[in-house]
Amino acid sequence: MIEYESKFFNAKDVLECGQIFRFRPFEKGYFVCAEDKACYVYTEEGRTVIESDDEEYFNNFFDLLTDYSVIYDFAEKSGYPVVVKAAKLGKGVRILRQNKEEMLFSFIVSQNNHIPRIKGCIERMSRDLGEKKSFKGETFYSFPKAESIYKAGEKYFAENAFGYRAGYMSACAESVLNGFDLEKLSSLPTKELKKQLLTLHGVGPKVADCISLFGYHRTDSFPVDTWIEKLYREDFGGTLKDRNKITDFFLDTFGENSGYVQQYIFYYKRSLEQ
DNA sequence: ACCCAGGAATCCA
DNA sequence: TGGATTCATGGG
Numbered sequence: 001m002i003e004y005e006s007k008f009f010n011a012k013d014v015l016e017c018g019q020i021f022r023f024r025p026f027e028k029g030y031f032v033c034a035e036d037k038a039c040y041v042y043t044e045e046g047r048t049v050i051e052s053d054d055e056e057y058f059n060n061f062f063d064l065l066t067d068y069s070v071i072y073d074f075a076e077k078s079g080y081p082v083v084v085k086a087a088k089l090g091k092g093v094r095i096l097r098q099n100k101e102e103m104l105f106s107f108i109v110s111q112n113n114h115i116p117r118i119k120g121c122i123e124r125m126s127r128d129l130g131e132k133k134s135f136k137g138e139t140f141y142s143f144p145k146a147e148s149i150y151k152a153g154e155k156y157f158a159e160n161a162f163g164y165r166a167g168y169m170s171a172c173a174e175s176v177l178n179g180f181d182l183e184k185l186s187s188l189p190t191k192e193l194k195k196q197l198l199t200l201h202g203v204g205p206k207v208a209d210c211i212s213l214f215g216y217h218r219t220d221s222f223p224v225d226t227w228i229e230k231l232y233r234e235d236f237g238g239t240l241k242d243r244n245k246i247t248d249f250f251l252d253t254f255g256e257n258s259g260y261v262q263q264y265i266f267y268y269k270r271s272l273e274q
Numbered sequence: 275a276c277c278c279a280g281g282a283a284t285c286c287a
Numbered sequence: 288t289g290g291a292t293t294c295a296t297g298g299g
Contacts, residue, residue: 018280111281117297118280163295168282204282225280242289243281266280 002050002059008068010092011043017093017267019214021106021119022126026138033126034061035099036142038135043092053135063094063217071260078254082235083261086268093263095217100182102143103215104200107207108168117161124160128152146176168202175200182215190218205244219259222250228262231269 011029022033029042029049039052041062052058059065075087110118122143129144129152144152150173157166176182180200185193190212197208209223224232224243232238232246240246254261 107280110279112279112294113281113296114279114298120297158295161296164282164293165295202282206281210280223280226278227280270280 002052002055002064004048004050004062004064005046006048006068007046007091008072009043009048009062009064009094011041011048013090013092013267014062014094014096015041017090017263018115018270019096019263020098021110021115021122022143031136031138031140033140033143034058035102036131036133038133038138038140040136051136060097063097066094068094071257074257075261075264078261080236082231082268083265086261086264089271090264090267093260093267095219095259095263096214097217098214099143100211100215101146101176103211104172104176104182104197104203105143105146105149105169107210107214108165108172108202109162110210111165111202111204111207113163113165121160121162125149125157128156128160146173149173150177165202171201172203186216190216190220193218194221205247209247213259213262220251220256222247222254222258222262224250225266227266227269231265235265 015023015030015032023030026040029040032039032041037052037054037057039050039058041048041050050058050062072087072091075083078084106122109121126141126143129148130141133140133142149169154166154170157169162169185196188196193216194208194212197203197211206223206225209221212218213221213223224246229243229246238246240249251258
Protein backbone atom coordinates (compact mmCIF):
# COMPACT_ATOMS: atom_id res chain seq x y z
CA MET A 1 0.00 0.00 0.00
CA ILE A 2 1.24 3.46 -0.94
CA GLU A 3 0.21 6.45 1.12
CA TYR A 4 0.74 9.91 -0.32
CA GLU A 5 0.00 13.03 1.68
CA SER A 6 -0.50 16.01 -0.62
CA LYS A 7 -3.16 18.45 -1.71
CA PHE A 8 -1.72 18.03 -5.20
CA PHE A 9 -3.07 14.53 -5.61
CA ASN A 10 -6.79 13.89 -5.79
CA ALA A 11 -8.00 10.59 -7.27
CA LYS A 12 -11.09 12.16 -8.86
CA ASP A 13 -9.13 14.99 -10.47
CA VAL A 14 -6.39 12.72 -11.79
CA LEU A 15 -8.78 10.19 -13.32
CA GLU A 16 -11.57 12.39 -14.59
CA CYS A 17 -9.49 15.08 -16.26
CA GLY A 18 -9.55 13.14 -19.53
CA GLN A 19 -6.16 11.44 -19.75
CA ILE A 20 -7.30 7.90 -18.93
CA PHE A 21 -10.30 5.83 -19.93
CA ARG A 22 -9.93 2.58 -18.01
CA PHE A 23 -11.22 3.25 -14.50
CA ARG A 24 -14.47 2.83 -12.63
CA PRO A 25 -15.91 3.78 -9.24
CA PHE A 26 -14.94 1.23 -6.59
CA GLU A 27 -15.54 1.28 -2.83
CA LYS A 28 -14.21 4.61 -1.49
CA GLY A 29 -12.57 5.60 -4.78
CA TYR A 30 -11.68 3.99 -8.08
CA PHE A 31 -10.54 0.75 -9.66
CA VAL A 32 -7.89 1.69 -12.23
CA CYS A 33 -6.49 -0.47 -15.04
CA ALA A 34 -3.20 0.12 -16.86
CA GLU A 35 -1.57 -2.34 -19.25
CA ASP A 36 -2.07 -5.72 -17.52
CA LYS A 37 -2.19 -4.26 -14.02
CA ALA A 38 -4.78 -2.75 -11.72
CA CYS A 39 -4.93 -0.72 -8.56
CA TYR A 40 -7.44 0.67 -6.11
CA VAL A 41 -7.01 4.38 -5.36
CA TYR A 42 -8.88 6.80 -3.14
CA THR A 43 -8.30 10.20 -1.57
CA GLU A 44 -9.47 11.20 1.90
CA GLU A 45 -8.70 14.58 3.43
CA GLY A 46 -5.58 15.24 1.43
CA ARG A 47 -4.26 11.72 1.83
CA THR A 48 -4.24 9.37 -1.16
CA VAL A 49 -3.99 5.62 -0.78
CA ILE A 50 -2.99 3.26 -3.59
CA GLU A 51 -3.37 -0.50 -3.25
CA SER A 52 -1.90 -2.77 -5.92
CA ASP A 53 0.18 -5.85 -6.64
CA ASP A 54 2.88 -3.74 -8.23
CA GLU A 55 3.73 -0.70 -6.15
CA GLU A 56 6.80 0.23 -8.13
CA TYR A 57 4.70 0.43 -11.28
CA PHE A 58 2.02 2.64 -9.77
CA ASN A 59 4.54 4.77 -7.94
CA ASN A 60 5.81 5.75 -11.36
CA PHE A 61 2.35 5.70 -12.98
CA PHE A 62 0.99 8.39 -10.66
CA ASP A 63 4.13 10.48 -11.11
CA LEU A 64 4.80 10.58 -7.38
CA LEU A 65 8.34 11.92 -7.71
CA THR A 66 7.27 15.16 -9.39
CA ASP A 67 6.64 18.16 -7.15
CA TYR A 68 3.32 19.58 -8.32
CA SER A 69 3.44 22.58 -6.00
CA VAL A 70 5.89 24.13 -8.47
CA ILE A 71 3.49 23.49 -11.35
CA TYR A 72 0.53 24.83 -9.40
CA ASP A 73 2.45 27.99 -8.55
CA PHE A 74 3.32 28.46 -12.21
CA ALA A 75 -0.35 28.27 -13.13
CA GLU A 76 -1.40 30.58 -10.33
CA LYS A 77 1.11 33.20 -11.41
CA SER A 78 0.47 32.79 -15.15
CA GLY A 79 -1.56 36.00 -15.35
CA TYR A 80 -4.45 34.27 -17.13
CA PRO A 81 -7.60 34.26 -14.95
CA VAL A 82 -8.94 31.09 -16.55
CA VAL A 83 -5.70 29.24 -15.84
CA VAL A 84 -5.73 30.40 -12.22
CA LYS A 85 -9.34 29.30 -11.76
CA ALA A 86 -8.69 26.00 -13.52
CA ALA A 87 -5.67 25.21 -11.35
CA LYS A 88 -7.67 25.99 -8.20
CA LEU A 89 -10.48 23.68 -9.30
CA GLY A 90 -8.15 20.92 -10.44
CA LYS A 91 -5.47 21.27 -7.81
CA GLY A 92 -5.23 17.48 -7.55
CA VAL A 93 -4.53 16.90 -11.26
CA ARG A 94 -1.34 15.07 -12.19
CA ILE A 95 -0.10 13.84 -15.56
CA LEU A 96 0.00 10.05 -15.45
CA ARG A 97 2.90 8.11 -16.94
CA GLN A 98 1.00 5.71 -19.15
CA ASN A 99 2.01 3.02 -21.61
CA LYS A 100 2.89 4.34 -25.07
CA GLU A 101 1.14 1.64 -27.08
CA GLU A 102 -1.97 1.92 -24.93
CA MET A 103 -2.01 5.67 -25.53
CA LEU A 104 -1.64 5.17 -29.28
CA PHE A 105 -4.67 2.91 -29.62
CA SER A 106 -6.74 4.66 -26.96
CA PHE A 107 -6.43 8.09 -28.53
CA ILE A 108 -7.10 6.75 -32.01
CA VAL A 109 -10.46 5.66 -30.62
CA SER A 110 -10.93 9.06 -29.01
CA GLN A 111 -11.01 11.14 -32.17
CA ASN A 112 -14.34 12.85 -32.90
CA ASN A 113 -15.94 10.72 -30.19
CA HIS A 114 -17.64 11.21 -26.81
CA ILE A 115 -15.75 10.15 -23.68
CA PRO A 116 -18.41 7.66 -22.45
CA ARG A 117 -18.37 6.03 -25.88
CA ILE A 118 -14.56 5.94 -25.95
CA LYS A 119 -14.59 4.18 -22.58
CA GLY A 120 -17.13 1.68 -23.89
CA CYS A 121 -15.11 0.87 -27.01
CA ILE A 122 -11.88 0.39 -25.05
CA GLU A 123 -13.62 -1.71 -22.41
CA ARG A 124 -15.19 -4.04 -25.01
CA MET A 125 -11.93 -4.33 -26.91
CA SER A 126 -10.06 -5.26 -23.71
CA ARG A 127 -12.69 -7.83 -22.77
CA ASP A 128 -12.62 -9.39 -26.24
CA LEU A 129 -8.90 -9.18 -27.05
CA GLY A 130 -7.13 -8.80 -23.69
CA GLU A 131 -6.33 -11.29 -20.95
CA LYS A 132 -8.62 -11.91 -18.02
CA LYS A 133 -7.12 -10.85 -14.69
CA SER A 134 -8.31 -10.14 -11.19
CA PHE A 135 -7.45 -7.85 -8.31
CA LYS A 136 -9.26 -7.45 -5.00
CA GLY A 137 -11.85 -9.93 -6.18
CA GLU A 138 -12.67 -7.77 -9.22
CA THR A 139 -12.29 -9.05 -12.76
CA PHE A 140 -10.51 -6.85 -15.28
CA TYR A 141 -8.81 -7.30 -18.63
CA SER A 142 -5.36 -6.31 -19.83
CA PHE A 143 -5.09 -3.80 -22.65
CA PRO A 144 -4.64 -5.85 -25.86
CA LYS A 145 -1.22 -5.92 -27.48
CA ALA A 146 -0.70 -4.72 -31.04
CA GLU A 147 -0.47 -8.33 -32.17
CA SER A 148 -3.95 -9.13 -30.80
CA ILE A 149 -5.35 -5.98 -32.36
CA TYR A 150 -3.83 -6.89 -35.70
CA LYS A 151 -5.09 -10.48 -35.50
CA ALA A 152 -8.61 -9.31 -34.64
CA GLY A 153 -8.64 -7.48 -37.96
CA GLU A 154 -10.41 -4.37 -39.18
CA LYS A 155 -13.63 -6.37 -39.38
CA TYR A 156 -13.76 -6.88 -35.61
CA PHE A 157 -13.57 -3.13 -34.99
CA ALA A 158 -16.05 -2.28 -37.71
CA GLU A 159 -18.51 -4.73 -36.18
CA ASN A 160 -17.98 -3.37 -32.70
CA ALA A 161 -18.90 0.28 -33.14
CA PHE A 162 -15.42 1.73 -33.76
CA GLY A 163 -16.83 3.40 -36.86
CA TYR A 164 -14.37 4.79 -39.37
CA ARG A 165 -11.56 4.33 -36.83
CA ALA A 166 -11.60 0.57 -37.47
CA GLY A 167 -9.13 0.91 -40.34
CA TYR A 168 -6.83 3.09 -38.24
CA MET A 169 -6.65 0.42 -35.52
CA SER A 170 -5.44 -2.32 -37.83
CA ALA A 171 -3.17 0.00 -39.81
CA CYS A 172 -1.37 1.13 -36.65
CA ALA A 173 -1.22 -2.40 -35.28
CA GLU A 174 0.39 -3.49 -38.53
CA SER A 175 2.94 -0.66 -38.34
CA VAL A 176 3.91 -1.63 -34.79
CA LEU A 177 4.28 -5.29 -35.78
CA ASN A 178 6.36 -4.25 -38.77
CA GLY A 179 8.89 -2.52 -36.56
CA PHE A 180 7.51 0.93 -35.73
CA ASP A 181 9.22 1.09 -32.33
CA LEU A 182 7.41 3.38 -29.90
CA GLU A 183 10.06 2.88 -27.19
CA LYS A 184 12.86 3.89 -29.50
CA LEU A 185 11.21 7.28 -30.11
CA SER A 186 11.86 8.16 -26.44
CA SER A 187 15.30 9.47 -27.34
CA LEU A 188 13.92 12.06 -29.78
CA PRO A 189 13.21 15.70 -28.96
CA THR A 190 9.50 16.47 -28.71
CA LYS A 191 9.09 18.05 -32.15
CA GLU A 192 10.79 15.10 -33.83
CA LEU A 193 8.81 12.62 -31.73
CA LYS A 194 5.58 14.22 -32.92
CA LYS A 195 6.77 14.15 -36.51
CA GLN A 196 7.39 10.41 -36.28
CA LEU A 197 4.00 9.72 -34.63
CA LEU A 198 2.31 11.64 -37.45
CA THR A 199 3.55 9.08 -39.96
CA LEU A 200 1.09 6.54 -38.49
CA HIS A 201 -2.18 6.19 -40.39
CA GLY A 202 -4.97 7.68 -38.29
CA VAL A 203 -2.65 9.72 -36.07
CA GLY A 204 -3.02 13.46 -36.64
CA PRO A 205 -1.69 16.45 -34.67
CA LYS A 206 -4.10 16.19 -31.75
CA VAL A 207 -3.71 12.44 -31.20
CA ALA A 208 0.08 12.75 -31.59
CA ASP A 209 0.13 15.46 -28.91
CA CYS A 210 -1.90 13.24 -26.55
CA ILE A 211 0.46 10.29 -27.05
CA SER A 212 3.41 12.62 -26.55
CA LEU A 213 1.99 14.08 -23.34
CA PHE A 214 0.45 11.02 -21.70
CA GLY A 215 2.73 8.29 -23.07
CA TYR A 216 6.09 10.10 -23.13
CA HIS A 217 5.38 12.69 -20.44
CA ARG A 218 6.42 15.48 -22.79
CA THR A 219 4.92 18.44 -21.02
CA ASP A 220 5.98 20.67 -23.90
CA SER A 221 2.98 19.24 -25.76
CA PHE A 222 -0.42 20.88 -26.03
CA PRO A 223 -3.30 18.86 -27.56
CA VAL A 224 -6.00 21.05 -29.10
CA ASP A 225 -9.45 19.49 -29.37
CA THR A 226 -12.91 21.05 -29.69
CA TRP A 227 -13.04 21.93 -25.95
CA ILE A 228 -9.66 23.63 -25.96
CA GLU A 229 -10.52 25.45 -29.17
CA LYS A 230 -13.69 26.79 -27.56
CA LEU A 231 -11.79 27.83 -24.45
CA TYR A 232 -9.13 29.49 -26.59
CA ARG A 233 -11.78 31.67 -28.22
CA GLU A 234 -13.90 32.37 -25.15
CA ASP A 235 -11.30 32.73 -22.42
CA PHE A 236 -8.15 33.80 -24.28
CA GLY A 237 -9.89 35.97 -26.87
CA GLY A 238 -8.10 33.96 -29.55
CA THR A 239 -8.80 34.42 -33.24
CA LEU A 240 -6.63 31.75 -34.88
CA LYS A 241 -8.54 28.94 -36.57
CA ASP A 242 -5.75 26.54 -37.51
CA ARG A 243 -5.39 24.14 -34.58
CA ASN A 244 -1.67 23.74 -35.26
CA LYS A 245 -1.24 27.45 -34.76
CA ILE A 246 -3.36 27.38 -31.61
CA THR A 247 -1.03 24.68 -30.27
CA ASP A 248 1.97 26.89 -31.11
CA PHE A 249 0.36 29.82 -29.33
CA PHE A 250 0.00 27.81 -26.11
CA LEU A 251 3.50 26.31 -26.42
CA ASP A 252 4.95 29.81 -26.81
CA THR A 253 2.94 31.00 -23.82
CA PHE A 254 3.46 28.17 -21.34
CA GLY A 255 6.63 26.46 -22.56
CA GLU A 256 7.67 23.36 -20.63
CA ASN A 257 4.53 23.57 -18.49
CA SER A 258 2.12 23.56 -21.46
CA GLY A 259 0.89 20.02 -20.87
CA TYR A 260 0.05 20.64 -17.22
CA VAL A 261 -1.82 23.84 -18.09
CA GLN A 262 -3.68 22.00 -20.83
CA GLN A 263 -4.95 19.38 -18.37
CA TYR A 264 -6.01 22.01 -15.84
CA ILE A 265 -8.03 24.00 -18.36
CA PHE A 266 -9.48 21.02 -20.24
CA TYR A 267 -10.79 19.57 -16.96
CA TYR A 268 -12.09 23.00 -15.94
CA LYS A 269 -13.93 23.71 -19.18
CA ARG A 270 -15.60 20.32 -19.30
CA SER A 271 -16.65 20.39 -15.66
CA LEU A 272 -18.38 23.75 -16.24
CA GLU A 273 -20.49 22.51 -19.14
CA GLN A 274 -21.95 19.40 -17.60
C1' DA B 275 -34.89 14.88 -37.08
C1' DC B 276 -30.63 17.75 -35.67
C1' DC B 277 -26.15 18.61 -33.24
C1' DC B 278 -22.02 17.21 -31.32
C1' DA B 279 -17.94 14.60 -29.67
C1' DG B 280 -10.42 14.82 -26.74
C1' DG B 281 -10.13 14.61 -35.55
C1' DA B 282 -7.87 12.81 -39.57
C1' DA B 283 -7.77 11.65 -44.44
C1' DT B 284 -8.86 13.11 -48.76
C1' DC B 285 -9.99 16.09 -52.35
C1' DC B 286 -9.77 20.45 -54.65
C1' DA B 287 -8.53 25.00 -55.98
C1' DT C 288 -0.64 25.82 -48.20
C1' DG C 289 -5.36 26.34 -46.98
C1' DG C 290 -10.22 25.26 -46.96
C1' DA C 291 -14.24 22.21 -47.46
C1' DT C 292 -15.97 17.38 -47.40
C1' DT C 293 -16.32 12.79 -45.78
C1' DC C 294 -16.00 9.32 -42.49
C1' DA C 295 -19.48 5.92 -38.14
C1' DT C 296 -21.67 6.00 -33.93
C1' DG C 297 -24.78 7.07 -30.12
C1' DG C 298 -26.15 10.37 -26.44
C1' DG C 299 -28.59 14.65 -25.64
